[in-house]
Amino acid sequence: MDGRNLVGGDCTIGDFSVSAGQDPDHHIYKGLCTGIEVPDGVMNFSVGRHKTSSVGQWFKAQVTAQQNTMDRYDDMLNFAFIGQLKIRLRGMDSPENTMSFVFDDIVLAQTSSGASNIWIFGGKRCVYQGDHVVSCPGVTGSDGAQAGRPVQLFVTWMSSDRFALQIQQTAAT
Template sequence: MAMSYRDNDVKFGNKTSLTLIGGNFIIQDLKISPGQDPENKNVVKQKKKIDADGKMTFPVGRHGTDIVANWWKEHISAQHSTFNHDPSDLNFAFIGKLTLVLDLGDGELETYVFPDIALGQGHSSKSNNWWFGGKSRNHIGDNKVTCEGKSAEHKLLVTFRRGGNSVDEIEIVEVKVVG
């Protein structure tokens, strides 16, 4: 079977009173199933844009392997992902710095940085599903993890959900300013 690149979209959905304006994800480490990115379209230090609709795209082939799943397990423990268990196969996985630009409600924009965020894509039933977590994230049940983001002025505790929703959506379900 010949490899073909696919546009693998993941969307950050927002279920809070804040407005997601956009952001980016800078790849700091990655693992892709052998032969699924022969043109090296995904590399360390690359910045992936998150548009105003919350969508980000990774061009890469889709072939699940335990090679990528094992890489994920070496970097992200089960309790640090929304699923609270280890994957058996993944198509690809990335660890990086997530930056989100949020409107705090009065037109005031603030940029928050979340270090060591992990994104991966596996396969469940008839669809490709995304994995979300991070090196020091905390699983809190119901397919959710909490992550602390920092801006120049504030710390924000954000609860993300991936699971029990669209297979390509990571929902921002709660935000709390903590400092």
């Protein structure tokens, strides 16, 4: 599945950790809802880029190493969030139909290597699949007869200045 099937979505921050001094204007807060740009799946966050061990420790308290796209921990992170991800995808069988998916306790973090940002995606119920891919359980949204049906989301990590949700597939469980 690629970004052409993404028709919208958002991420709501439930809790977070940001390195001291990197969000002086308080752009990141509990309850912040950030939209997902289509068709490329980009989410924008206005926060500085400085790694600290306190953010790394906060992240370790949220998920295990096997629950994120790195399959390990980074001791120093720029920032990390946990919250709810909602996405809407165009139907595979009928392009005019869309389906919503909800994923709770999703984590998103950033570290860096030199001048490059490295994004880490995962969640409390996600499982590392190999090759920087996690499988995350969720349910179909409230639109239609399939509401509440369990689904799996497969997400690949990103290394860039902007996080872009790369959905490999969703599948009924």
